[in-house]
Amino acid sequence: MQNARLGRVGPKERESGVSFGEQIAQYVVSGLTTGAVYALVALGFCLIYNATRIVNFAQGDFLSLGGLMAYTFLTGAGLPMILAFPCAVVSVALVGALLERLAIRPAKSRQVMVLIFITIAASILMRGIFKHLWGKEALALPPLSPEVPLKVLGATLTPQNLWVLGMTLAAIVALLWFFNRTLTGKAMRATAINPSAAALMGIDANRMTMYSFGLAGGLGALAGVLITPITSLSYEVGVIMGLKGFAAAVLGGYGSFVGAILGGLVLGLIESLTAGLVSSVYKDAVAFVVLLLVLFLRPGGLMGVKSGDRV
Amino acid sequence: MTSSGKRFYAGLLALAVLLALLPLAVSNPYYLNVFNVVALNVMVVTGLNLLIGYAGHISLGHAAFFGLGAYISGILTGSYGWEPWLTLIFAAAVVALVATIIGVPTLRLKGNYLVMATLGFNLIVSVLMVQLDDITGGPSGYSGIPPLSLFGHAIATDQSFYWLAWGLVLVGLGLARNLVHSRVGRGLKALHESPLAAAASGVPIEAYKVKVFVVSAVYASVAGSLYAHYYGIITPATFDIFKSVELVTMCIIGGMGSLWGGLFGAALITPLPQLLAVVEEYKDIIFGGILLVLLIFLPQGVVGWLEGKRMRPGGRAF
Numbered sequence: 001m002q003n004a005r006l007g008r009v010g011p012k013e014r015e016s017g018v019s020f021g022e023q024i025a026q027y028v029v030s031g032l033t034t035g036a037v038y039a040l041v042a043l044g045f046c047l048i049y050n051a052t053r054i055v056n057f058a059q060g061d062f063l064s065l066g067g068l069m070a071y072t073f074l075t076g077a078g079l080p081m082i083l084a085f086p087c088a089v090v091s092v093a094l095v096g097a098l099l100e101r102l103a104i105r106p107a108k109s110r111q112v113m114v115l116i117f118i119t120i121a122a123s124i125l126m127r128g129i130f131k132h133l134w135g136k137e138a139l140a141l142p143p144l145s146p147e148v149p150l151k152v153l154g155a156t157l158t159p160q161n162l163w164v165l166g167m168t169l170a171a172i173v174a175l176l177w178f179f180n181r182t183l184t185g186k187a188m189r190a191t192a193i194n195p196s197a198a199a200l201m202g203i204d205a206n207r208m209t210m211y212s213f214g215l216a217g218g219l220g221a222l223a224g225v226l227i228t229p230i231t232s233l234s235y236e237v238g239v240i241m242g243l244k245g246f247a248a249a250v251l252g253g254y255g256s257f258v259g260a261i262l263g264g265l266v267l268g269l270i271e272s273l274t275a276g277l278v279s280s281v282y283k284d285a286v287a288f289v290v291l292l293l294v295l296f297l298r299p300g301g302l303m304g305v306k307s308g309d310r311v
Numbered sequence: 312m313t314s315s316g317k318r319f320y321a322g323l324l325a326l327a328v329l330l331a332l333l334p335l336a337v338s339n340p341y342y343l344n345v346f347n348v349v350a351l352n353v354m355v356v357t358g359l360n361l362l363i364g365y366a367g368h369i370s371l372g373h374a375a376f377f378g379l380g381a382y383i384s385g386i387l388t389g390s391y392g393w394e395p396w397l398t399l400i401f402a403a404a405v406v407a408l409v410a411t412i413i414g415v416p417t418l419r420l421k422g423n424y425l426v427m428a429t430l431g432f433n434l435i436v437s438v439l440m441v442q443l444d445d446i447t448g449g450p451s452g453y454s455g456i457p458p459l460s461l462f463g464h465a466i467a468t469d470q471s472f473y474w475l476a477w478g479l480v481l482v483g484l485g486l487a488r489n490l491v492h493s494r495v496g497r498g499l500k501a502l503h504e505s506p507l508a509a510a511a512s513g514v515p516i517e518a519y520k521v522k523v524f525v526v527s528a529v530y531a532s533v534a535g536s537l538y539a540h541y542y543g544i545i546t547p548a549t550f551d552i553f554k555s556v557e558l559v560t561m562c563i564i565g566g567m568g569s570l571w572g573g574l575f576g577a578a579l580i581t582p583l584p585q586l587l588a589v590v591e592e593y594k595d596i597i598f599g600g601i602l603l604v605l606l607i608f609l610p611q612g613v614v615g616w617l618e619g620k621r622m623r624p625g626g627r628a629f
Contacts, residue, residue, distance in 0.1 A: 055426070103603060109610030112423070113369055117563055120556055121602035128595025243434065250427055285438040288431035295428045296416040 022154030027276040028269065029155045033230070035268020036168035040223035041245025042252060042260035043175070044216035049255050050192040051212035054115045058099060058123040060242015062220025064235060065092050065126070067228035068134050069221065071141050081144060089221045096217020100210045130235035143229040164226045171222055172261060175215075188212065240284065244271075247291040253301030262302050319488055322571065323481060330477045334470065343469040347541065349581045350476035351534045356561045356573035357480075357487050358530025363559075364568020365491065365499040366520040368418065371555045372429025375436040376406050376528040378550025380535025382440065382447060385456040385545050390446075395459050399536040403529045410528035414521040425524070433552045440547035452546030459540040472541050479537070483530060484570055490526065495519050564605055566612030575613050 041059055048056040069091050073084035103118050143160040150157045179185040190198040191208040199205055220238070223245075228237060244267065249255075252263025267287055275283040294301060337343060359373055383402035387393040393401075413432055417424040441450050448454065458467040459475070466472050490496055498519050501509040510516055539545050557580065565576025583601075587594040609616055 103607060107607045107610065111610065113363070113567070114563065114606060114610045116369075116426075117560065118603065118606045120560075121599050121606055123599075124595055125599025125603055128593070128597075128599050132592065132596065243430070246427075247431065254427075281442050282438060285435050285442075288434045288438075291431035292413075292428055292435070295424055295431075299417075299420050299424055 023276065025153050025155035027272045029157055029161060031269035031272030032265060033161045033164045034272065035265040036164050037223045037227040038245050038248040038267050039261045039264025040168055040171060040219050041242060042249035042264045043257065044219040045246055045249040046255055046257060046260045047212045047216045051209045052115065054112055054119065056216065057119045058126060059216060059220055059245065060238035061123050061126045062092050062096060062217045063224040063241050064130060064238035065095060066221025066224025067141055067233045067237065068130060070225045071139050071233060085225055088225055089218050092221030093214045093218035097210050097214035100213035105206055127236060134235055139233045141228045141233045160229055167222065167226055171219065184211065244287045247287040250291055251294050251301055253303035256303040259301050259303035323484060327481055334473060340469045343473055345582050347469060347472050347476050349578050350480050351538050352561060352577040352581050353480050353574050354483050354534035355531045355558055356577045357483050357570060358527035359558055359562050360568060360570060360573045361487055361490065361523050362527040363562055365496060366523045367503065368423065368425045369559055370429040371426055371552060371559065372433040373531045373558050374550045374552065374554035375433040376531035377535040378436060378440065379406050380532030381539040381545045384536035385453050385539040386446060389453065389456045395457065395540055399533060402536050403532045406528050406532035407525050410525045411521060414524040418520040418524060419517045430552065433555050437547055437551050450547060452544055454544040456539050456543045476537060487570055495522055499523065560602060564612055566614035569614045572612050572614035
């Protein structure tokens, strides 16, 4: 991570001309970048939750697989980045849809608890397969375009930072268009709001759930292709990113689209600022402390959805 | 005594006899060690089953309670020379307090907020175990924990620990059944039939749920303390979220909300990683695959399947 490389503000850096303001700007840049990726993961959680009421613990593995597939299309199949990227996203979207078709739909129990554990089992299985196919060693996925650092307001921006923010924005716009302007998108929303009424209108709920898993897979893969050049790429990189995306979704208000985006960005910022200004040692705990605080103080999250009804 | 009560205690007696005979047939310390780990897992799973079966909530943080018990016991006896049994009780009290702090705000909410909170809690505890290395020994773990002793005899062998651990499991199972048939248990059963009717009949739903959650955390803590004294060394990796997942898996595979189910689940899943170690390369694939197939086709668990009826979260298996 970038802020880990930057470390704490030492007197030396101050003398060497990096002002406090510039430091903050740097933390904000890296916080927003990671936050955008959390937002993509959180959106994936949100899509599946709205369709099925389950928490999909394989969401992080979609992220890993996105990076791994891009790596294989790029170095194994020798495709240029401009093709490897969409190929990775589409293939993981198919894996997502397959997960629904092969593991969720045939499940004998409709209990949310059992379905959640099916996604956990799928996650263990997928990670086992990734480890077998791609090995345990870290792989290197190149950034989307050559690294030429830019200086903006004292912060160093790499093209990948811009790609992350730009692609996340594009994905959000595309989702908005899909859910508001297309028949399939509207059908998916209808199923989320009232499954039985939607079924009476002739909407195939199973199919809509499968699309949700497919979309969630695509979003996870997108997050993976964007962030793994910055972090690193391995078969289990998605585990911790997935859990943080989950925390972001809770922070925003579980199930809320706007909340997922807001939660991701806020969490990324909090994490980056804590790591930079307080201590980077506890960086990985910050997201989960925030998660607990939200659950205790404002269970509906920032967007206040389903405001934590009392029993 | 009701007929279900007779059946339960007959089962418990049969289990006790089986356990007493087992060491005659098995003297290999390696197998005894596996049995001992099963015993500790059964203890945690029994508590978890109360939570899942009666409060209808899943916890993904029981490895953290297990770990807190282990670390509090280990550190206080190892670094500060506390009396082991006293420390075990102290650790259980601390864990009960922590569980109350987590349970009170989240269990009063509709929906499974406890899963999220316990998951987050487990991740925080894992980070602390690694980062507070002055106290905990960091990633390589904390060692030099003295064994427990009973009536002046140190419980330092696999054999002696076997008797202690399984003896406590039997006590734990008996206590769990009592809880189920107590006022609290009946109240929670009513809650499953109809929350509104239960509340109207004056069942303090939130308080009962918190109680069951705290009890289940205490089961985990006691098992953790025993674990620390048995092994003498504890490492953070033993208590991460994957362990929490494994524990809930044992409940589900055995049969949610069934005490016997927990026993079966723990006995089936505990040795699996060791058995699969032969095929190290495919371990996760096989484990994940088996789990997936069982969850898809046998969601009521082994005991539920044997009884030939579908289990509901308010299970009536005991």
